[in-house]
Amino acid sequence: MRVRTLGLAGVLALMVAAPVRSEAPRGRAWVHIRVDESNRQSKVSVNLPISVVDAALQAAPEDIMSNGHIHLGRMGKHELSVSDLRKAWNEMKATGDAEFATVEEEDQKVRIARAGNLMLIHVEKPNGAESVRVEVPVEVVDALFSGQGEELNFRAGIAELQKRRGDIVRVHDDHSTVRIWIDEGN
Amino acid sequence: MLKMVLIGAVAVPAIAAGSVAATGVVVVNVQEARGGHHFVVPVPLALAQVAAAFVPENKTRLHLGRDAEKYLPVARQVLSALAEAEDGELVRVEEPGQKVSVRKEGDMVRVSVDDGDEHVKVQVPISLALAVLPSSGTQVSASQAVFALQHARLTEVVNVQGKDGEQVSVTVY
Numbered sequence: 031m032r033v034r035t036l037g038l039a040g041v042l043a044l045m046v047a048a049p050v051r052s053e054a055p056r057g058r059a060w061v062h063i064r065v066d067e068s069n070r071q072s073k074v075s076v077n078l079p080i081s082v083v084d085a086a087l088q089a090a091p092e093d094i095m096s097n098g099h100i101h102l103g104r105m106g107k108h109e110l111s112v113s114d115l116r117k118a119w120n121e122m123k124a125t126g127d128a129e130f131a132t133v134e135e136e137d138q139k140v141r142i143a144r145a146g147n148l149m150l151i152h153v154e155k156p157n158g159a160e161s162v163r164v165e166v167p168v169e170v171v172d173a174l175f176s177g178q179g180e181e182l183n184f185r186a187g188i189a190e191l192q193k194r195r196g197d198i199v200r201v202h203d204d205h206s207t208v209r210i211w212i213d214e215g216n
Numbered sequence: 217m218l219k220m221v222l223i224g225a226v227a228v229p230a231i232a233a234g235s236v237a238a239t240g241v242v243v244v245n246v247q248e249a250r251g252g253h254h255f256v257v258p259v260p261l262a263l264a265q266v267a268a269a270f271v272p273e274n275k276t277r278l279h280l281g282r283d284a285e286k287y288l289p290v291a292r293q294v295l296s297a298l299a300e301a302e303d304g305e306l307v308r309v310e311e312p313g314q315k316v317s318v319r320k321e322g323d324m325v326r327v328s329v330d331d332g333d334e335h336v337k338v339q340v341p342i343s344l345a346l347a348v349l350p351s352s353g354t355q356v357s358a359s360q361a362v363f364a365l366q367h368a369r370l371t372e373v374v375n376v377q378g379k380d381g382e383q384v385s386v387t388v389y
Contacts, residue, residue: 077304
């Protein structure tokens with residue numbers, strides 16, 4: 031679970047952001063990543079200007095990304111494709127605020143919902159042992175799905191990110207916490 | 217006649233010193249552990265450039281490998297964007313007995329590694345890194361790298377301090 035959540039946090043760091051306030055940003059945006067592992071007494075901080083992330087995406091090799099679009103193709107044994115996800119997203123977007131999925135199992139509870147302009151993905155384990163909170167602005171997901179076919183439009187996603195301020199991802203378990211957020215501080 | 221000789225005796229070293237100062241000097245300073253030998257080796261950059269020019273090209277070129285061709289443009293773009301970004305701490309890692317910090321300050325990227333016994337500080341001007349990276353292909357030439365050191369004038373590029381007091385520093389003047 032821990033590896034999965036950390037991986038999820040890393041990917042989402044580049045993809046999404048949640049707004050805390052809605053006014054237009056005044057300065058340049060920075061992405062911040064903090065990973066604290068209490069069992070190893072380890073703290074890692076990464077702070078990157080979004081302009082640097084954008085520059086890396088612009089120059090990424092074509093076999094990874096072409097013109098800011100990433101080609102994913104079909105993935106997994108269930109043949110989930112980007113175009114399928116895009117269709118599902120368009121349907122979900124049209125429904126407005128709703129609970130899309132709530133899964134309650136013995137060892138965890140998963141909730142996927144839309145609230146206002148945020149898509150929420152919350153995973154919680156009993157007694158607060160472990161939790162993942164991802165809050166994705168609708169505009170960012172829209173921007174990502176603005177590619178064609180099996181492509182995600184990362185550049186458009188990054189452009190949306192530049193407007194966002196606040197937490198993107200929070201993960202905590204018994205031994206570690208991960209926080210990814212955007213602000214104008216460095 | 218004596219006047220001409222005196223003028224020559226003063227002018228030649230002055231011009232030589234001026235040329236060296238204008239083109240830069242790399243000073244390698246090595247202090248051995250426990251009060252051992254102390255070496256200071258000044259190398260005029262102009263001399264290093266001339267020497268590099270005489271070495272066969274295949275001996276002075278570092279081939280970075282096939283993958284580098286794909287990722288060098290990324291490195292160039294990232295460095296260029298970083299040069300224009302605000303100053304700040306880019307990375308900080310703290311573990312018991314070890315600290316690593318990477319900061320951007322002006323044109324400089326400062327890396328500091330402190331593992332208790334050893335302290336390493338590296339300061340690399342972004343303009344130097346951009347000058348060393350090939351604009352096309354995957355080869356870095358030694359003469360290009362030496363020439364790029366001009367971007368690091370008045371900078372202590374490397375400083376390593378060992379647990380027994382040994383110290384190595386490389387400074388470009």
